[in-house]
Amino acid sequence: MYSKSLPYMLLLPATLFLCIFFIYPFTLVAWQAFTTDTGEFTSSFFQEMASHWKFNTALINTLLLALAVVPFQMALAIYMATLVNGMKRGRDAVLYIWTIPLGISDLAAGLIWLAIFEQSGFLNSFLHTLGVVEQPVGFLGYENKGIIFLAIVLAEIWRATSIVLVILVAGMGLIPKEYAEAAEVFGASRWQRFTRVTLPMLKPSLQTAMILRVILAFEVFAVVVALGGTNLPVLMSEVFTWQYELRDAHVAAAYALVILAISIAFTLLIMWALRVPKGARV
Amino acid sequence: MAEIKIKQVAKQYGSTHALHSIDLTIADQEFLVLLGASGCGKTTLLRIVAGLETATSGEVWIGDRRVDQLPPRDRGIAMVFQNYAVFPHLTVYENIAFGLRMAKLPQPEVDKRVNRTAELMHIEALLQRYSGQLSGGQRQRVAVARALATEPEVLLMDEPLSNLDALLRMEMRAELKTVLAESKTTTIYVTHDQVEAMSMADRIAIMNKGEIVQAASAVEVYRNPAAHFVGSFIGNPPMNFLDATPAGDGFWNVGGVRVSGPAGGQAKLRFGIRPEDIRVHPTGSVNASTEQQPVFSATVRILEPLGSHLLASCKIDDQMLRVVLDSDDPIKSGDELQWSPVSDRVRWFDPGSELAIASV
């Protein structure tokens, strides 16, 4: 029982924020992708972007990274959340530890993982001390794109799993235990309880976590640059390159729009895949 | 073979004793009804049998296996939860099919069973709905159907019909009874409805404050309550109790009338009579002093019409007495009522131990 305008009133503050601090500057920037300095409409910036030799690489790298990181991260976070829920003692301490990376910026995370992987880094020190290697190995050399990729994936998983974890833990806390009990009584194994009850009931949180995570994944930048240098161009690093090194705001805007478009496409996909049927809401 | 043995099971929540040492054996295929006051531990007991709660001490056996350490799914049970626990994310169909899918039944079989139980519960029209789109009673029936569909060896039902109307409940009762007898299921059934208990139970177990006070057939429990509590708890209205003081020679003074009773040395007893075992004498038809049987008199205070009957609450010596009258009895509040107990229906209780005294 509510007036039709109530939802809109509730959205108003957020919408105002978005309009002033996002939509307005966004429009100005997006406009640049389609118009020249003199105001003529053109698609040449998109052509310039698409025909640049790094564009495809950056696009593919970005997608590959997201593909390698996000699903694993979701699975890991879900697993960690269930571990936490099964704990009695030490739960708070473990959760706190697991949420620590939340407070670590991507710049700092890049720094930390660089310290591990670089040639005179901890990993080499460790291997050296163990006598596995004589000479430090240049893990991050440009020829080892695979290792660089792996290092970035590790760092991203380390850094950003807690984002997903926190959302899921909070979501799991709201699932009444009676449903798990009912499932158990009806013969569901631990795994079945998880897939048939916990996961479906967690859908809203899963959806949120996944969307946010995917979007952030398309914007990976600092960690990639820290570990990969220019070896693994991604869309976001190209935005920076075009904006601040090549000083071409038009093409940079075009790149940004590409990121936006992919993000929205994936968002819609996830929203659709994890939708909750209308009657099935609590 | 699914006999259930509950041995000295106790349960504490922190400092709350929900169950004191419970001993109870439910025979294979028996239909046991658990009756007891709100908060006496019925649900707790069911949950311990189901394996959803760990007993603080004691053992639970199902068939030949001690099941204390087994997870619920290995106990061969199904349960109807007091608060239904119908999965909100599944349709009614999928809710009912849940246990069957867990058992990996082939789809045609699932379909058959779901449709059969849904029909039994009169929810066949709702199969595509979600639980959020059901009324309370409909949701409850889904919970029952879900449990029935799995055809378990042991079925635990926690007030499964509490939200159904009388008509439907009567129907369900009959059908449940038939179905469970056919499938040879051992059942523990919690209810607050005594008619339900009486009409369905092979045996009724009466619980009070975490203990089982009596476990016997319906008639036995009704006629020969093992304790004051049982008498006062079973029967609607419940048994009347009047204080009795010794009058010598195995006679007792009850409400000013000399009544023959147990010959014992107790300083006090309690005289129990069920309202429907009271014969009211039409006004002026008896003379208390000349009658063979004891004749009591009581003052009518409140009259409650109950449709088919009239319930009169009366006073004898400041003690309360309820009498069931025919609904067209022309009695009025304030009238003096003369009555006698049906003689072999009088029961005596020890006010100290609250237990019944073996009939004389």
Add this chain to the structure above:
Amino acid sequence: MAEIKIKQVAKQYGSTHALHSIDLTIADQEFLVLLGASGCGKTTLLRIVAGLETATSGEVWIGDRRVDQLPPRDRGIAMVFQNYAVFPHLTVYENIAFGLRMAKLPQPEVDKRVNRTAELMHIEALLQRYSGQLSGGQRQRVAVARALATEPEVLLMDEPLSNLDALLRMEMRAELKTVLAESKTTTIYVTHDQVEAMSMADRIAIMNKGEIVQAASAVEVYRNPAAHFVGSFIGNPPMNFLDATPAGDGFWNVGGVRVSGPAGGQAKLRFGIRPEDIRVHPTGSVNASTEQQPVFSATVRILEPLGSHLLASCKIDDQMLRVVLDSDDPIKSGDELQWSPVSDRVRWFDPGSELAIASV
């Protein structure tokens, strides 16, 4: 003044018609019980009165105000939810105090009222618990206490006692009735328990499939059901119905017996008699052909002991007849039973409209 007027209220969920046009007026301070089959729309109606659901059409008035557009809190109501909705994050005390705090009552007053209602509901020992630590019945009582504590003008209760045992329920009933009469509250009370309905109601409204079929006093509803549905729904066991075919001259042929009935041109009628309005003649005591009153005979099929009574399900011409017998009646399954209706208790129904025919 809190008269409730419900005018032509209808409610659709998508294509499901939960309520067809409902018209009902509940007088100020009246205690109205809503009875009806599971899923017939009782909760929906309550929720519309409470303002939790918007009616698809129609008006709701409380006192002199049309409240359709008012939020729940401005309607002067309190409600007991069918599924309790006890706040899990608050103690029992704070749950009960919730409405009082909203009304900004001073702490001593809050304390007083919480303790009073908690005592009334026998949950005074549980005040510091959270709802997760309560049994089903205890939780339900918290929900009732929470609503009572606010002393609303209008109280809506959706099966508030369904999870309580008979004894407690009886007690609660009486106390609720007293308290609500004292506080002059207008009450709509949904229940499945007919005894409860009969004993508490000023008036009973019978719902069927989203419509109100009859709204009248308990006795009226019981004695003079306005429709076949009411007769079959009210009474435990419900009214017996036997087909009747015209036998001329205002007489009807019922189960092979000539019975005087309404003089009308209908091709068929239905003869209704309540089980307890059946007088059973001791075997051989009457001769059907010589008796003044119609004497029917029926074959006993099933006997169910109900504690104080014995319920016999019999057959007459393939039609079902239920008779209530004294519990020590020595009757057996297969016996032939001779009976007559108490004459002014026979009711007649039109099988087409299903409505009662004005008594002759």
Add this chain to the structure above:
Amino acid sequence: MSQQIQPAKVMFDGPVHGRSPLHKYIFTGVVVLLCLWVLVPIYLLAVNTLSSPEDVNAFPKSLFPDLNTDSVSFFLNFAGVGQALWSSVKVATVTMVLSILAGAPAGYALSRFDFTGKSTFRVLVLMTRAFPLPLLALPLAVMYIRIGLDDSILGLALVHTTLALPFAVLITYSLFSGIPIELEEAAWTLGCSRLQAFQKVIFPLVLPGIAASAIFAFVISWNEVFAAAVLTIENRTLPAFLLQSLSFAPLHLKFAGGAVLVLPALIFIFLVRKYLFSMWGIANR
């Protein structure tokens, strides 16, 4: 009954059957392993932070170097660090409050109502995160200078709020969806307005979600460099002050600077953690 009564944290002590000791060891092992996975890199950061410059550059590196706080104290004594720290705290706090104030109502609306434009709004909220902020900084800065919001705590907090808003909206949305509407309805019938029902019933129940949003907001603001560097001059936040010069700093200072930045965020998370994980066993009856 004078027992100490705990809120019912029912979710966690579910059935414990079927766990053999082996399972328990594996369980504990996995938990410990995952803790190490998180902690070891942090420890390495600490090692590098608390080593002398020589040790930071040495090879092979020792896992237990001699304690040397030169690098850290360099930062702690760095002129303006205190000021920047304070600015950061202010901005992050304002961001946190604003993003919850604006985000929670929106999340609530999304979870409770069906209305036209719902999906559009959700996508719109997400666009904020999906579009690279640095590009927006220029038009924003121009706007700020023109309307006088430039170089103010509030101005920066507003931008950070926009960044944190998607988190606040979506997280609260998903959690509100998990709360039975009946609890809220009960509150309404007991005299609550929607707002009061929200405060008294919904809010405590979704506290973990609110806390999560708060943490995200705080951390997002805390770690945001670009907008901070462009939009603040005198009120520079710590990252704007430090972080962006880190890439030019010598290695040992990089680590120390990183640690100096990480520490307050960790303390913040530590402080709010109990809200993050406070759970009520919500049953729908």
Add this chain to the structure above:
Amino acid sequence: EVLFWSTQANPPEEQQIMREKVLADFEGGADFAPSEGGPWLTRIQAELQAGEGKIGVLGSLHGDLIELSDGLVDLSELDTSSMNKTFLELGKLGTDEQKYIPWMQATYIMAANKKALEFLPEGADINALSYDQLIAWSKTMAEETGSPKFGFPAGPKGLKHRFFQGYMYPSYTNSMVTKFRSAEAELAWNKFKELWSYTNRSSTNFSFMQEQLLTDEVWVVFDHTARLADAFNQRPDDFIAFPAPAGPTGRGFMPVVVGMAVPNSAPDMEAAKNLISYMSQPEVQIETLRATNFFPVVDVELPDDMPASVKAAGAAVAAMSGSADANPGLLPVGLGDLGGKFNAVYVDAFERIVLAGQDVREVLDDQADSLRKIMEEAGAPCWAPDAPSEGACPVD
């Protein structure tokens, strides 16, 4: 207070000295606010667009200031008599106005760990090295020690493009633009590829070679003087600095100029100009040198107590510019905001030829097209070492 908005002196330690030592004596006070290129540019662009702002003085590289040319005030009135004339000319940015005043200068040199010296090829003079000798040296080190010991700043923040523009091309082609795709250029790239095969593989992550020197990851490096300073200051005895190598057309090298400018939107013009004058004083320039390792643009006598890095770099620079085959180049002029793309031509050529292993000829032809387009769009005439041109500098 004048806000000094700078991309230089960014590292925390340098910031601190700038604030506490260099600017401390300026009357009226100055707030030194360094930031990274992105925010730096965005902020000043915003102020220029808004027409008002807080920035009083801009301090940045020649290339950055070119872009803002339209928004800078004419500083001709300031006293620039003691300044390097070439730099002053650069400061006009191709206009008649003095758009910026030179602030400080630097260049790129080589540095080596003393451990590397034993592998120096027979007969090679460290102060007159040739590219071939550098290659041979790197090769020996790689083979003898088991891992490549030459390091090159090819990381994201590394200044690799300067090496190609100002060192490799002039040394091999005596040109920066015109002979971009010449046979000589092809040879140069092939030589570099050879050198790369003895270069540390992680070089694509290196941006500040002092770090890798200090960790001993590499022994011989090429980088900006300021980006080597830490190594010399921390372990002065372990490292030596020396000139860049020479090629067939001489020892190419390129200076870096940092300028100071005043934007149109400056809140207090006078104070801003005063700050620039203050910064141009010899004593302040020396203090600046201490802080940043960038050398003065005015004639000064350096005192003896300069940091080790200054001494080492100073000597190497002197040796480089004083060498017989010195072939100094100039920073690109007149490119406007195409400077970035100009750099990208060289960086892309590097990434494609060296990292991606594409055919040298093809890449050069391809990149030459881009280069030509840029030059034509900017209309920039040639600069040293290319011979002056009429109109846009041609790409053969």
